[in-house]
């Protein structure tokens with residue numbers, strides 16, 4: 471790790487909580503360095519769309535815009551993407567639950583999740599069915615998703 475790079479402090483426990491289908495709510499969260507930190511800070515490549523999904527949630531928590539861009543399909547990545555968790559109107563992410571992880575074929579997968587957050591003191595949920603593709607470079611990337619009412 472380079473001490474000169476400025477970035478948000480890393481938590482001990484991983485913000486994603488190691489979310490997985492059928493994970494018990496009482497499950498102990500994994501350590502950040504052993505979970506999403508491998509991908510966000512250490513350059514390891516997620517082997518599944520589920521691992522990528524978790525690490526992208528954690529990147530939102532930490533404000534890692536460059537990681538979000540790098541893991542977003544070029545065709546759908548917003549050009550002005552900038553996540554600042556310290557901004558006044560930024561959502562405060564409270565937790566991630568994975569409802570479904572479906573490997574469609576070798577290069578396509580679907581992850582359904584619910585992310586809980588607060589904005590301006592109001593609690594909300596983001597329930598999304600996300601699509602992921604694996605490119606020829608072997609990397610999974612987020613394509614887009616359908617937000618469903620819960």
Ligand SMILES: [Zn+2]
Nearest residue numbers: 484486505506
């Ligand atoms: Zn994690």
